Amino acid sequence: MEHLVNSRVKKIELSGIRQFFNRVAQYDDVVSLTIGQPDFTTPEHVKGAGSQAIDENFTSYTHNAGFYELRVAAANFLKSKYGLTYSPETEVIVTVGASQAIDCTFRTILEEGSEVLLPGPIYPGYEPLIQLVGATPIHIDTTKNGFRLTADLIRPHLTEKTRCIVLPYPSNPTGVSLTRTELREIAELAKEKNLFVLSDEIYSELNFSGEHCSIAEFAPQNTIVINGLSKSHSMTGWRVGLLFAPEVIAKHIIKVHQYNVSCASSISQKAAYEALANGIDDAIVMRNEYEKRMNFVYQRLTNMGFDVVKPDGAFYLFPSIKQFNQSSFDFALSLLEHAKVALVPGSAFSSHGEGYVRLSFAYSLEQLEVAMDRIEKYVKNVE
Template sequence: MTSKINPNVQKLEISGIRQFFNRISHVDDMISLTIGQPDFKTPQHIKDTAIQAINENFTSYTHNAGFIELRQAISSFMNVKYNLLYNPENEIIVTNGASQAIDTALRTVLMPGDEVILPSPVYPGYTPIINQCGAVPVLIDITETQFKLTASQIENAVTPKTKCIILPYPSNPTGVSLLKSELEDIARVVKENDLIIVADEIYSELTYDRKHVSIGTIIKEHTITINGLSKSHAMTGWRIGVLMAPEWIAKECLKVHQYSVSCASSISQKAAIAAFTTGINDALPMRDEYRKRRKLTGDYLKSLNFKTIEPDGAFYYLAGIPSTMSSFDFALLLAEQAKVGVIPGTAFGEHGEGFIRISYACSELSIHLAFERISKFLQNR
């Protein structure tokens, strides 16, 4: 019977993050530095808006692209925050989380045999979609370039089959972002080769030392911008993502979106209006807390001889382990012997070998306790 299943689906594997999490789930009293979501609660005013929407019976289908009021709020938010100019009528689509926005974007532009350039290590949610489209992921090792995908690397990787570049920044798992000058260099290569950029900017509100620059402000006609509320407003379960693109792309993305999900949750959309308007600065106090945790985590890592590159945003360190063992074995022993959960770098691709991802989306107390255990673990090796 397996012959009746799409071979591209049969080749898929469960996310390495989930595989490892399942492997260590039996460990009692474990401090988890694995979490990929904010440890804050959704702001109360957003929850109140959702409750009001339920009571007022906003429980029907919406426009496929989302409530126009929400798209207008998103347009204003992106303009104020990042100088991004997208028309709410025909250039913005509200999706079921940023993951669905990425899926929609890639299914819209990719054809069998197309090549997609992306950095590695990288969030593991991109390559399965590329593969399902019959396209080919071209992974570029960024471990020797300060975790940054460079214009020269892209130039060297481009072939006649190259269709698009995935540009996630700030990055999961590295937390590293890109400077405006670096984005301008990449934009030049994109324009010269007539490529499409899928810019995953879900962590754009969680940047610490400088304002996030969106490549959509530099080369909009070639860019699909992905964003959402999961990280910025602690709304992972509400499933509100945003796909923004010039009309010539967005109108095609809307077809794929329409036949996949019809529309995002009406209640979540109403809550999202509050997030993008009265909650325009809801991320700021969370970002300040993450900045403190970044320093605390970084200080511990350096003191224990982990190799680090300080993240510009998000809430992760991808740290080089002070050991010759594999990253999987190191993370497994750390969980079983020290009762600290981290993610092995290989969950983010083969170029993640030798690294572990540590999330500081947890309390400072948890960080202190976790590194006390990690220190003892290393001393006993």
């Protein structure tokens, strides 16, 4: 029966991140810096709200867009943090993680033959969703521009088929962000060409400057903002995403969301409300710790001779391994086998990631120190 499976689905492969993570499981005594998941636990007051929701039988369907008080809290969060204004009645949708929000958005705004512009390297979760609706992902090489997508890089790739620009900043896998000037210039271009902007801001609270800026500030009518609680409140398994869009767009996205999942988990929604209403600054402690870890790993890598762009946020470093004259997969595999350290091959993040590896520093300083010692020893042996 496999020959009857949707041909687009058959062409999609498992994420290169997960493929390499699964390979790591075959080895013993490995320090794995592969998965982008906070190593902090969900805040106690947030867990308590989830438990209370169960005890109080808050276990039924909610409004498709999420229960109203949560949407109010989400709108207040964006207003307080980033100065963005959205109506909780019509412009906020609570989703099953940011991934579902992205999927619903693409299925709403894209058509067969549409083109979507993305910075390369980039997290691999966008391309398959674009292809599933018959659209075409166009990766733009940012490796010579500090991994930042700018209006000047975008313009040569615009065609009559261009429908959307994806801005995933702070970035996975590079950790870089865009400046206000760069965002404003892209916003002007989007308005001029009548393009959608999908702004994935899931790492917004992990910006080391403490001052995240959203392109929605400059092009609100063109922009769909994706956010959530996974990174800011260490709630990856709770699966709560947040989607913000002008009513004229949101009223169509909610239809896709409704028939896809009906609504996000009611219990998770209660926990999310607690996080947004009473834990608005919960991420600060984590952000400060991640910055400390980043500085440690960045210094160690540069001392070893790696060429690496210093991140502005998130919890990733993306050092170049071109000096070793190996593919990113071969380098990562050799490092795994000989140094017992697992990093993700850069090729998992589009062809523009080739020649790099991704290192997640969402691990304890003790683990990071062991990993750096092992990498340093490995590098000395291969030189």
